[in-house]
Structures are given as structure tokens and as C-alpha cells.
Amino acid sequence: MSDPDLLVIGAGAAGIAAARAARAAGRAVRVLEARGRPGGRAWTESATLGAPFDLGATWLHQAGDNPLTPLARDAFDHDAVRSHRCLIGGRPAGAAEMAEYDAAYAAFHDRLRAARATAAPDAAVADHAPRGGFWDATVAHWEGPVICAAPLAAMDLRDFLDTQLAGPNLLLRDGIGGLLAGLAAELPVTYGAPVERLSWSGPGVVAEGPFGRIAARAAIVTAPTAVLAAGAIRFDPPLPAETEEAIHDLPLGLLSKIGLRAAGEDRLDLAPFAGLERRVEAEDEAAMTFIAWPFGRDHLMGFLGGEAAWALAREGAAGLADHARAELRRAYGGRAAAALRFDRPLASDWGRDPWARGAYSHARPGRAAARAALARPLGGGRLRFAGEACHPRLAATVAGAWESGHIAAWAALQPEDVRFKP
Numbered sequence: 001m002s003d004p005d006l007l008v009i010g011a012g013a014a015g016i017a018a019a020r021a022a023r024a025a026g027r028a029v030r031v032l033e034a035r036g037r038p039g040g041r042a043w044t045e046s047a048t049l050g051a052p053f054d055l056g057a058t059w060l061h062q063a064g065d066n067p068l069t070p071l072a073r074d075a076f077d078h079d080a081v082r083s084h085r086c087l088i089g090g091r092p093a094g095a096a097e098m099a100e101y102d103a104a105y106a107a108f109h110d111r112l113r114a115a116r117a118t119a120a121p122d123a124a125v126a127d128h129a130p131r132g133g134f135w136d137a138t139v140a141h142w143e144g145p146v147i148c149a150a151p152l153a154a155m156d157l158r159d160f161l162d163t164q165l166a167g168p169n170l171l172l173r174d175g176i177g178g179l180l181a182g183l184a185a186e187l188p189v190t191y192g193a194p195v196e197r198l199s200w201s202g203p204g205v206v207a208e209g210p211f212g213r214i215a216a217r218a219a220i221v222t223a224p225t226a227v228l229a230a231g232a233i234r235f236d237p238p239l240p241a242e243t244e245e246a247i248h249d250l251p252l253g254l255l256s257k258i259g260l261r262a263a264g265e266d267r268l269d270l271a272p273f274a275g276l277e278r279r280v281e282a283e284d285e286a287a288m289t290f291i292a293w294p295f296g297r298d299h300l301m302g303f304l305g306g307e308a309a310w311a312l313a314r315e316g317a318a319g320l321a322d323h324a325r326a327e328l329r330r331a332y333g334g335r336a337a338a339a340l341r342f343d344r345p346l347a348s349d350w351g352r353d354p355w356a357r358g359a360y361s362h363a364r365p366g367r368a369a370a371r372a373a374l375a376r377p378l379g380g381g382r383l384r385f386a387g388e389a390c391h392p393r394l395a396a397t398v399a400g401a402w403e404s405g406h407i408a409a410w411a412a413l414q415p416e417d418v419r420f421k422p
């Protein structure tokens with residue numbers, strides 16, 4: 001490997017975007033990726049269920065404002081066809097109950113927005129979320145563990161408001177991992193190349209690992225914050241306290257996914273793309289949500305988020321499959337066991353994956369400024385962090401990661417930022 005202008009650590013969305021930006025600018029770039037595949041937390045597996053299944057990122061959110069929308073060929077607007085079945089103690093909620101549920105959702109967001117101006121600097125979402133109403137715990141369950149992969153008490157109120165996502169929400173027929181793998185195909189990526197040490201004492205940077213030693217003018221590190229917090233990369237000199245704190249203040253929650261294939265013809269009275277969920281009594285109940293038969297395929301997609309996902313993570317795919325079976329039994333009784341193959345699940349394992357250590361980031365209460373702090377260049381611009389955790393608005397998404405990597409690369413390649421000459 002000859003020394004490139006730019007070294008990118010990680011071939012997820014941020015790393016791929018950074019490398020493509022460097023190439024577009026005519027600069028030499030090298031990507032070092034610990035895993036044997038690109039995409040990071042966007043990974044499409046096609047073998048187990050006989051169809052593409054995204055084990056990580058599922059939707060392109062906020063499609064009109066998403067840099068990946070124009071790059072995706074096979075996008076489908078899920079919102080246009082999505083229907084919901086919400087169970088209350090085993091029976092489907094009626095139209096009036098669903099209207100109350102929608103109203104509780106709107107009230108949740110109104111209340112949080114109104115609290116923004118006067119809330120304490122370290123306010124958590126939970127401090128201002130409505131409580132006690134018939135649907136309040138269910139809304140909290142969705143907004144916390146399901147959508148943000150963490151409880152409302154763990155998340156900063158202002159960061160939560162700043163990173164709210166809108167539709168349209170697109171599903172990709174070939175998966176988001178498939179999209180990213182295609183976008184990485186022509187890039188100079190070295191796989192199986194974990195960076196263990198990164199020296200940025202100047203004038204450039206030097207990365208070391210099982211691949212040897214590679215120098216460059218500048219580096220962009222896109223490893224997830226939980227991987228950085230675990231000390232997977234030793235920085236020399238050590239990172240400034242402000243950067244270390246930012247890493248610590250942006251932990252990853254956990255969202256686990258499972259794919260369950262139909263055993264026969266029974267489709268459980270659910271239309272393709274329909275959502276299945278249940279009302280909960282407490283935000284932290286281990287309730288699962290499901291998307292039925294995407295693209296008319298013969299599998300259900302299940303989600304379990306937050307502390308319940310961490311608790312089950314050590315039991316692997318079988319534990320999640322058992323839990324999914326129990327959840328579906330609430331809705332369908334014995335019919336669920338006959339309709340689905342629980343013995344051959346496809347399940348994610350992001351919590352135990354050493355190159356992820358979780359799903360996506362949230363800011364701890366009082367630490368909304370951590371995203372900007374992490375994105376701040378170091379060493380006169382020769383060391384930068386990028387990735388979903390660095391984006392002030394699209395954090396926790398593929399879009400945020402992509403945009404963050406793109407911006408970091410353009411900034412890193414500005415001559416005034418790179419303080420040495422070839």
C-alpha cells in the first residue's frame with residue numbers, strides 16, 4: 001500500500017461517503033475496514049430467508065432530504081401503504097382507540113417542543129414526557145426503545161428534538177446494506193484491517209494494525225462511538241479530554257432485529273408491509289413490533305429495542321426467536337407457532353459485535369453539544385471523526401453518517417486544513 005492523501009477508518013456509510021468524496025476530488029484515499037465486508041451497521045443478508053433482509057438500517061428516512069435517495073434505484077415508499085394493527089390485551093384496537101393513540105403521539109411531541117425553552121440544561125426526554133394517559137407508555141415505548149433504541153430517561157431533551165426525523169420512509173428492495181455495498185464496490189478498501197493504533201503527532205498520521213503500517217496526510221475515523229469508548233483504537237497522543245468526553249456522552253442504544261419465515265400459506269391476516277404492535281403498560285416492557293411480509297415476501301421482520309434488547313442479547317438468535325414466539329402468541333395464540341418457522345431465524349447481533357457494540361447513538365442528558373464536539377477537527381485538521389454520531393440533525397441514521405463522512409473528507413482535503421505539503 002502506498003501512502004494516500006487520506007486514510008479513512010471504517011467502510012460504513014460515513015467511510016464510503018468520505019472515500020467517494022476524496023476520489024471525486026482526485027485525491028488518493030485508502031479505507032481500512034476491520035470486517036470482511038462494507039456497510040458497517042447497514043448490512044443486507046440474503047441467504048437465510050431466501051430474500052434480502054436488512055439486519056441493520058431498514059429505512060431511508062426523510063427521503064426528500066436524504067443524500068442516499070438519489071443513489072437508490074429500488075426505493076419504495078413504505079408510508080404510502082403502511083397500515084397498523086395495534087393490540088390491546090390481545091384484541092385489535094378500534095378506530096376510536098387508534099385516533100386516541102394518534103392524539104397521544106401528537107401531545108407527546110407538542111409537550112416536548114413546548115418544554116424546550118424552559119427545560120433545565122440537563123433535561124432528559126423523560127422529564128417532560130406526558131404520563132398517566134391510556135396511551136402514554138406506548139408512545140414512550142415507541143419513541144424511546146423502538147425508535148431511539150434507548151429509554152427516554154437516558155436521552156437529552158434538546159438533542160432528541162434536534163434529531164427528529166420525518167417521512168417519507170423508503171424501503172429498498174435490495175436493502176440498504178446492498179445499496180452501500182454497491183457504492184463501495186470500486187473503492188480502495190482493505191478488509192480485515194482493524195486499526196489498533198493511530199498516531200497523529202504530526203506532520204501526518206500513521207495507522208497500525210495487522211495490515212502493517214500506513215501513513216497519510218490526514219485521517220477520518222468513522223468507528224462507532226461505543227467502539228471508540230472501548231479503546232479499540234489507541235491514539236497517540238491521546239485524544240483531548242473534550243473529544244473523550246464527547247465519545248462517552250454519545251453511547252449507543254440497542255435495537256435487535258429478527259426475520260421469521262412463514263411455515264406455510266397462513267399470512268396471519270396481515271397485508272404486506274403492515275405493522276403489528278401492542279399497547280404497553282410501561283415504557284420498558286419487552287414488547288416487540290413487527291413489519292409483515294415486506295415486498296410480499298414470506299417473512300416477518302421483528303424489532304426489540306432498548307434495555308430489553310440488551311438483556312436478551314447474550315442469548316443470541318434463539319433467545320430473540322423465543323421472545324418473538326411469545327410476543328406473537330399474545331396476538332395469535334397457537335396459530336403463530338404453526339404459521340412461522342421459529343427454528344430458523346435470522347437475527348442481528350449488534351450488541352456483541354466488537355465493531356459496533358450497539359445500534360446507534362443518543363446524547364446523554366445535558367450533553368447535546370457532544371455531537372459538534374466530536375466532529376471538531378484535531379491536529380490542525382489531520383484527524384477528524386465522522387459517522388452518524390457526529391451529525392447534529394440526522395444523527396443515528398445512514399443519511400447522517402453519509403453526510404458527515406462527505407463533509408469531513410472535503411474539509412480534510414482543503415490545503416489550509418492539512419498543514420503540510422507533499
Ligand SMILES: Cc1cc2nc3c(=O)[nH]c(=O)nc-3n(C[C@H](O)[C@H](O)[C@H](O)COP(=O)(O)OP(=O)(O)OC[C@H]3O[C@@H](n4cnc5c(N)ncnc54)[C@H](O)[C@@H]3O)c2cc1C
Nearest residue numbers: 010012013014034040041057058059195387388397398401
Ligand atoms: C438494527 C438497526 C436498525 C437501524 N435502522 C436504521 C434505519 O431504519 N434508518 C437509518 O437511517 N439508520 C438506521 N440505523 C442506523 C444506521 O445503520 C447507522 O446510523 C449507520 O449505518 C452508521 O454508519 P457509520 O458509517 O457512522 O458507522 P458504521 O456503519 O458502524 O461504520 C463504521 C465502520 O468502522 C468499522 N470499524 C470499527 N472499528 C474499526 C477499526 N478499529 N479499524 C477499522 N475499521 C473499524 C466497522 O466495522 C464499520 O464498518 C439502524 C442501525 C441498526 C443497528
